[in-house]
Amino acid sequence: MAELRSFFEDLGFTDVATYVQSGNVVFRAKKGDAASLKSEIEAAFERKWGFHSRIMVRDAGWFERLVQDNPYPEVAGEPTKLHAYALEREPTVEETKPLADKCTGPERFEIKGDVLYLHAPDGLGKSVFVNLIPRTLKVPGTARNWRSVLALLEMAGKAGG
Incomplete structure (x- = not known):
């Protein structure tokens, strides 16, 4: 590093x-x-x-919006079960539908703009669905758990944006 x-x-x-x-x-x-x-x-x-x-x-404002737009605030206190995928671009409805069809639980996800929010109640290690995301969505992205998201937001604030 x-x-x-x-x-x-x-x-x-x-x-x-x-x-x-x-x-x-x-x-x-x-x-x-x-x-x-x-x-x-x-x-x-x-x-x-x-x-x-x-x-x-991504700029600090993007991270601020990511945190504010979290559709699963009730699990934000469980940072290893809540993840955000920064996507290269916002996926189309046609690209998102096959992923929605494969999400049969216990995970749930929501896409807002260029962020995919994933609640994996059993963690990523036990999730079968998590491996389907890149292959099915076909929009390049990178995932971070909620603890990392919050740490990066704090770091960006200290850097002045």
């Missing part, structure tokens, strides 16, 4: 911090929107390490 932090600092970002061994980096950028920062970071990553890696960039 120190090397990743250094990579972001070398790109000119400030207040760079990483979160555990998750590949999450919180930073402050002087200019650029999420799309342009994503392109810049992906290109630099490929130059440095010689392979392409999908990068997602």
Whole structure:
């Protein structure tokens, strides 16, 4: 993670911090929107390490909305049972329907914009449904448990957005 932090600092970002061994980096950028920062970071990553890696960039406001829009507030106190998938884009209804058809319980999910919220009452380790999400939805994304979501939001606030 120190090397990743250094990579972001070398790109000119400030207040760079990483979160555990998750590949999450919180930073402050002087200019650029999420799309342009994503392109810049992906290109630099490929130059440095010689392979392409999908990068997602979200701002502090996005994390604030993610937490505010949680459709399962009653389980927010059980952070290993509530997960948020940051999706590259909002899925279409046609893309979401097959996933809904396969969600037969005990899990439940809801998609709001480019976030899939998943309540897995038995945890991800025992969930069969969780493995169906990327194969069925076909919209690239990355999942974080609720504890990680809240930690990243707090870090983003300290970085000033």
